[in-house]
Amino acid sequence: MKRFPADARQTGKPLFDSGTSRKLLRFMSITLLCIGGVSAMTTLLGSLPTTIRWLVHGGIIALPLLSLALLEQQRIRAAGHVLLWGCWILALLSAPSTSGNRSIGVTIIPVLIVLMGWLVAPRQAIIMAGTSIIALLGISLSEHYAWIALEGPIPPLSRWTILTGMILVTTLLTALSYRLYATRFAEQQHLAATLELVTERSPIMLASVDEKDRYRYVNRNYAAFHGKMPTDLIGTPVSLHLGPGGAQAPILAIEKGNGSARYRQLRQNVQTGTECWLEIDAQRATREDGIYDGYYAILRDITDEVRSAEQIQFMAYHDSLTSLPNRTLLADRLRQAIVRGEREDSLIAVCYLDLDGFKLLNDTWGHSTGDMVLIQLAARLQECVRGTDTVARLGGDEFVVLIGGIQNRQEIPVAVGRLITAISRPISIHAGTEVGVSASIGVAVSPHDGEDPDVLLRHADQAMLMAKQSGRNRFALFDTELEQRMRTLHQIAASVEKGLADGEFRLFYQPKVNMRLGTVIGAEALIRWQHPEEGLLLPASFLPYIEGNPMASRLGQWVLGEALSQIRQWATQGLQLSVSVNISSHHLQDADFTEQLANLLDAHPDVPAERLEIEILETSAMEDVEKTARIIRASSVLGVSFALDDFGTGNASLTDFRRLPAQTLKIDKSFVRDILEDPEDLAIVKSIVALANSFERQVIAEGLESIAHGAPLLGLGCDCAQGYGIAHPMPADAIPPWIANWTAPAEWLQASR
Numbered sequence: 001m002k003r004f005p006a007d008a009r010q011t012g013k014p015l016f017d018s019g020t021s022r023k024l025l026r027f028m029s030i031t032l033l034c035i036g037g038v039s040a041m042t043t044l045l046g047s048l049p050t051t052i053r054w055l056v057h058g059g060i061i062a063l064p065l066l067s068l069a070l071l072e073q074q075r076i077r078a079a080g081h082v083l084l085w086g087c088w089i090l091a092l093l094s095a096p097s098t099s100g101n102r103s104i105g106v107t108i109i110p111v112l113i114v115l116m117g118w119l120v121a122p123r124q125a126i127i128m129a130g131t132s133i134i135a136l137l138g139i140s141l142s143e144h145y146a147w148i149a150l151e152g153p154i155p156p157l158s159r160w161t162i163l164t165g166m167i168l169v170t171t172l173l174t175a176l177s178y179r180l181y182a183t184r185f186a187e188q189q190h191l192a193a194t195l196e197l198v199t200e201r202s203p204i205m206l207a208s209v210d211e212k213d214r215y216r217y218v219n220r221n222y223a224a225f226h227g228k229m230p231t232d233l234i235g236t237p238v239s240l241h242l243g244p245g246g247a248q249a250p251i252l253a254i255e256k257g258n259g260s261a262r263y264r265q266l267r268q269n270v271q272t273g274t275e276c277w278l279e280i281d282a283q284r285a286t287r288e289d290g291i292y293d294g295y296y297a298i299l300r301d302i303t304d305e306v307r308s309a310e311q312i313q314f315m316a317y318h319d320s321l322t323s324l325p326n327r328t329l330l331a332d333r334l335r336q337a338i339v340r341g342e343r344e345d346s347l348i349a350v351c352y353l354d355l356d357g358f359k360l361l362n363d364t365w366g367h368s369t370g371d372m373v374l375i376q377l378a379a380r381l382q383e384c385v386r387g388t389d390t391v392a393r394l395g396g397d398e399f400v401v402l403i404g405g406i407q408n409r410q411e412i413p414v415a416v417g418r419l420i421t422a423i424s425r426p427i428s429i430h431a432g433t434e435v436g437v438s439a440s441i442g443v444a445v446s447p448h449d450g451e452d453p454d455v456l457l458r459h460a461d462q463a464m465l466m467a468k469q470s471g472r473n474r475f476a477l478f479d480t481e482l483e484q485r486m487r488t489l490h491q492i493a494a495s496v497e498k499g500l501a502d503g504e505f506r507l508f509y510q511p512k513v514n515m516r517l518g519t520v521i522g523a524e525a526l527i528r529w530q531h532p533e534e535g536l537l538l539p540a541s542f543l544p545y546i547e548g549n550p551m552a553s554r555l556g557q558w559v560l561g562e563a564l565s566q567i568r569q570w571a572t573q574g575l576q577l578s579v580s581v582n583i584s585s586h587h588l589q590d591a592d593f594t595e596q597l598a599n600l601l602d603a604h605p606d607v608p609a610e611r612l613e614i615e616i617l618e619t620s621a622m623e624d625v626e627k628t629a630r631i632i633r634a635s636s637v638l639g640v641s642f643a644l645d646d647f648g649t650g651n652a653s654l655t656d657f658r659r660l661p662a663q664t665l666k667i668d669k670s671f672v673r674d675i676l677e678d679p680e681d682l683a684i685v686k687s688i689v690a691l692a693n694s695f696e697r698q699v700i701a702e703g704l705e706s707i708a709h710g711a712p713l714l715g716l717g718c719d720c721a722q723g724y725g726i727a728h729p730m731p732a733d734a735i736p737p738w739i740a741n742w743t744a745p746a747e748w749l750q751a752s753r
C-alpha cells in the first residue's frame with residue numbers, strides 16, 4: 001500500500017538486498033537438494049504413510065529446482081517464497097514421523113521464519129510464525145489424543161545433538177536479525193524524521209488524499225495556505241475546503257495524465273487573502289493489489305515565477321515608457337485586424353504619427369519632460385479610440401493607431417481629426433507651464449493600400465512624410481501616386497547627395513544695388529547644379545524635391561560655407577561684398593541651426609559675420625513666427641543679419657511682422673513686375689515701403705526687370721533693387737569685372753534728385 005509520507009516508515013522490504021538474497025537462496029536450494037537425495041536413500045520417513053512420504057520426498061527435490069529456476073529468471077522474491085514456504089510445509093508434513101512437534105524437522109521452523117524475514121519480507125515472517133504456532137499446536141494435540149498414531153524408528157542421528165545445534169543456529173540467526181532489524185528501524189526512523197522536517201520546513205505544500213477524498217495527510221504549509229492547522233484538515237473531505245470543483249480537479253487531471261499530472265491553478269491564499277498561482281504535481285496512489293487509494297499532491301507557490309514570466313512577456317511586446325504595444329505586437333494586431341476586416345467587410349485605417357519638432361522640445365525642456373509628454377500623448381491617443389483598436393509606439397516620437405470597423409472612407413478624416421485634436425491640446429509639463437505639440441499623420445487604408453502589415457505600415461509612413469513635407473500638423477492619405485512621388489523624391493535626394501559629394505553644385509551671384517547712390521550693396525547667392533548629363537539646372541528643378549529631407553539642410557550648409565569662402569576670396573581681391581543666402585524653413589528649424597552657423601563662421605575667421613545675410617521666405621517664417629523669431633534672435637547674436645524674402649506673399653500680420661527681428665524686407669517680384677501698369681501693385685509696394693520705414697527696416701525690390709522700373713521705386717522711397725534689369729545671376733569670377741564696369745543709369749540719378 002502506498003502512503004505518503006507517514007507510511008515511509010514501513011517499507012515492507014526484506015533486510016537483504018537482492019544480490020545477497022539470490023546467493024543465499026541458491027545455497028539453500030542446493031543444500032536442500034543434497035538433503036533430498038540423502039533422505040530418499042534413508043528410512044527417515046519410513047513411518048509416514050506412503051503418499052505423504054512421496055510427497056515429502058518429491059517436495060524436497062522439486063522445491064529447490066523450482067526455486068533455482070525462478071532465480072534464473074531474476075524472480076528472487078518468488079524463489080524465496082517457494083523455497084521457504086515449501087520447506088515449512090514439508091517440515092510440518094514430516095513432523096509426525098519423527099515424534100511430532102519435538103521432531104528434528106520442526107526445529108528448522110524458527111530458522112525458516114528468520115530467513116523469511118531476511119529474504120522475502122518481514123510481514124511474511126510474522127505470518128509464518130503465527131501459522132507455525134497453530135500448526136505445531138495441532139500436531140501436539142493430535143499426539144496427545146493419539147489422532148495420529150505414527151511412530152517411526154528413531155533416526156540414526158542423536159536427536160539431542162541436532163536439537164542443540166538447531167537451537168544454537170536459531171539463537172545466532174535471531175541475534176543477527178535483531179541487529180539488522182534494529183539498524184534498519186533506526187534508519188527508517190531517521191529517514192522519517194528527516195522527511196517530516198523537510199516537508200514541514202520546505203515552502204512546498206503537501207497533501208495526501210484517501211480513496212474517499214478525505215485528507216489523509218497535509219503538511220503545515222498546506223494547512224496554512226487554507227488558513228488552518230493540519231489537524232483541522234486531516235480526515236475532512238477535500239470538497240469542504242476546495243469546493244466540489246476544486247476537489248475534482250486533481251482527480252480529473254490524474255485520470256487524464258494516466259496516473260500523474262502537473263498543472264497550474266490560480267487559488268486564493270486564505271491566510272494572506274491574496275491570489276496565488278500554484279503548480280500542482282498530483283500522483284495516483286494504489287494499494288499492492290492495484291486498488292485506487294487516493295492520491296498525493298505536491299503544491300508549489302509559483303506566483304512570483306508566473307508574475308515575472310508575465311512581466312518578461314509584457315516587456316517583449318510593449319514599450320517600456322508608455323506601456324503601449326510595441327512594433328512586434330502591433331504587427332500581430334494588424335494581422336488580426338486585417339483578417340477581421342476581411343470577415344466583416346470593413347476597412348482598417350493605419351495611422352502613422354510622428355510628432356513635429358519633438359527634438360526641439362527635448363532640447364528645450366529636457367529628455368524627462370519629453371518622456372512625460374510622450375506618456376500623456378499615449379494616454380490621449382488611447383482615449384480617442386475604441387477598446388478593439390490599437391495604439392502602439394514604434395519608438396522615439398512615432399506612434400501608430402489602428403482603427404478598425406470602418407464602413408466607408410469618409411469616416412477616416414473624422415477619426416484622424418480626433419487624433420489631431422487630442423494631440424494639439426496643450427500639455428502641462430510643470431505647474432503653470434504648458435507646451436503645444438503637433439503631429440504629422442500618414443494614413444494607409446486596408447485593403448486598398450495593402451493587405452500585408454509591412455506594406456500597410458510602409459505606406460502609412462510614406463504618407464506621414466508627405467504630411468510633414470506639406471507643412472506638418474496635418475494628415476495625408478496614402479495613394480499610389482504618392483508612392484511614386486515618394487520614390488521620385490527619394491531618387492532625387494540620392495542624386496543630390498551624390499552631386500554634392502562629386503562637387504557638381506555651384507553658386508551664382510546676382511548683384512544688389514542702391515539705385516539712388518549708384519552703388520553695389522551686395523549679391524544674392526543662388527544655387528545651380530552642373531549636372532553631368534542634364535547640364536546646368538536651376539534650383540526649381542531639384543530644391544522642391546528635397547524640401548523636408550535632411551539633404552536640404554546639408555545642401556543649405558554647403559551653400560553657407562561656399563558663400564563665406566567666396567566673401568573671403570573677393571576680399572583678397574579687394575572687393576568687400578556682402579552676400580545673402582537662401583535658407584529653407586526646414587533647415588532654419590534644425591534644432592542646431594545656430595550652432596551650425598557658429599561653426600561655419602568659426603571656420604572662416606577672417607570673414608566678418610556682418611557680411612552674411614540669411615534670407616528666409618516670409619511664408620515659411622509665418623508657419624511658426626515664435627520659433628523663427630527665436631532662431632533669428634539667437635543667430636543675430638553672431639552678427640549675421642536676416643531678410644524676409646518674397647515679402648508680401650505671406651500675409652504677415654502687423655503683430656507677426658513686429659515679432660520677427662529681420663532687418664530687411666525683400667518685396668516680392670510679383671508686385672514689382674507690374675508697378676508701371678498696375679496702380680494696385682504700386683500701392684502694395686508703397687505700403688510695404690511705408691511699413692519698412694515705420695519699423696526701421698531696410699527694403700529692397702526683387703525682380704526689377706527694366707531700368708524703367710527703378711524710377712517709380714525711387715519715387716516711393718525704395719532705393720535698393722535686384723533683378724534682370726540690373727544683372728542676371730553670374731558665376732563668382734564674373735562679379736568683380738561686372739562691378740568695376742557698372743554705373744547707375746542716368747534716369748535713376750535724375751529720379752533721385
Ligand SMILES: Nc1nc2c(ncn2[C@@H]2O[C@H](COP(=O)(O)OP(=O)(O)OP(=O)(O)O)[C@@H](O)[C@H]2O)c(=O)[nH]1
Pocket residue numbers: 321354355356357358359360362366367368369370371374395396397468
Ligand atoms: N524624451 C524622449 N525623446 C526621445 C525618445 N526616443 C527618441 N527621442 C527623441 O525624439 C526625437 C525625434 O526626433 P525626430 O522625429 O527625428 O525629429 P523632430 O524634431 O520630431 O522633427 P520632425 O519629425 O521632422 O518634425 C529625437 O530627438 C530623439 O532623441 C524617448 O524615449 N524619450
